[in-house]
Amino acid sequence: MDRSIFAVRTLKSVFEASRRRVATGSLGAGSLIARVTALPTLAITFCFVLFFLLMVNVDIVRNEGATAAGSGSPLGGDFIAFFNAGRIVADGDGSDLYDWERQVAGQARALGVATVDTVMPFPYPAFVAAPYALLARMPYVWAYVLATLAMFAAAIAAVLLLRPVSPTVRAQPLLVTLGVLASQPLLQVMYGGQTVAFSLLCFAGSYAALRRERDVAAGVWLGLLLYKPQLAVPLLALLLWRGRWRVVAVAGAVGIALGSVGLAIAGPDWPRQMLALVGSTGYTAQERLNGPQMISLMGVAEQIFGAKSLWAYAVAGVLGLGALALLLRVWRHAKPERATFSLQFGLAIVVTLLVSPHALYYEAGLLVLPAIALIDHWRFADTETGGERPTPFQRLTLVVLFLVGHVRFFVPAGAVDLFAVFPIVLGVLLWQALVSGDDATATAPERWALTRSARQAPPGLVVPDRP
Secondary structure (H helix, E strand, C coil): CHHHHHHHHHHHHHHHHHHHHHHCCCCCHHHHHHHHCCHHHHHHHHHHHHHHHHHHHHHHHHHHCCEHHHCCCECCCCHHHHHHHHHHHHCCCHHHCCCHHHHHHHHHHHHCCCCCCCCCCCCCCHHHHHHHHCCCCCCHHHHHHHHHHHHHHHHHHHHHHHCCCCHHHHHCHHHHHHHHHHCCCHHHHHHCCCCHHHHHHHHHHHHHHHHCCCHHHHHHHHHHHHHCHHHHHHHHHHHHHCCCHHHHHHHHHHHHHHHHHHHHHHCCCHHHHHHHHHCCHHHHHHHHHCHHHECCHHHHHHHHHCCCCHHHHHHHHHHHHHHHHHHHHHCCCCCCCECCHHHHHHHHHHHHHHHCCCCEHHHHHHHHHHHHHHHHHHHCCCCCCCCCCCCHHHHHHHHHHHHHHHHHHHCCCCCCCHHHHHHHHHHHHHHHHHCCCCCCCCEHHHHHHHHHHHCCCCCCCCCCCCC
């Protein structure tokens, strides 16, 4: 009898130990994921990715100059559009900023070629050309290098702005910075001449300012984001609905000031000219070429059902209204001091990209901010039994998204871009986190403190401490 009791107790002990090892990710797949996502492994991976692509781009700049392999394809991709706009303004011809023929001829002249294979249009507000006018007197290659360094600096500054309001960034600022810089498509488009890193800086600045109850600063950041109205207007509408009048007023004042800069460099008619360019034949043809790179609901629907298809409008409209309805639901009680605000803000970014009339793959670089919000939530999620946070499944999700982002540039392009999946996946994860039953009324510091005190490990189970 004693041996039987001893055997039962032994089996029970083995079972309990195995359960705890699974919970902590020390057994099976969880153990492998834990090793892959260990801090040293992540740091080495991020550094390798950054170094490899840095060497590739340095080689391109040194050996190929302003055009790739001597063709009409510009170094830096979209940068030629901003550089040429800056040159038009620097030459005192701001009134021609949205002239299609002037843009085509100017881009060929900047690259030193007779014609360009693909025209990169400049459909941005006129004031966006002002900072690029400072670079326009420089050789194209050096202007590109300085603009790229500025985008890297903007991405780093975005992470630093999050440090006071994100426990993950505060605990691992260097690792998070490396992860953000190494993520795709943000890394690719910083080398590709786009301004996504500046958009990320504006979102991060506005979020950090809102969390710290600095409405004026939040308004300034959102006012600067008006250089892409489709990104700023949805968030401003949400803040207006929630009664943050001061934020909206400051953003409006900044927008008026920027519009005045545009008026000074391109004349009072620049808004009409910009809209005329967007509706021109040349711009429309270019947008058709960009169709497979769209990640918004409308863009993806048109790729599946055909451009201007009734089915495309119907499907995108229904899904877009559903996404907006869910966003309004979770923002009903949104307050920056509450722990769930990071998730609500992240979901706003996701829905903004989904319902945007124009969101190409590179805008998915903005999703690093919702990803950081999710990691913050996962690290401090309450649990009855303890266990590793983020869980192995949550870590695996992040690893897959990171890898897919890099694999996307090595697989043949399909009808729908792989990055179109990113906002959907993150939107589902954010929604699940918001409805998971956490205390929505607790402030962020209260939640972090309560979570730490509640995480009492069972015997034999070591739970990593959190800051």
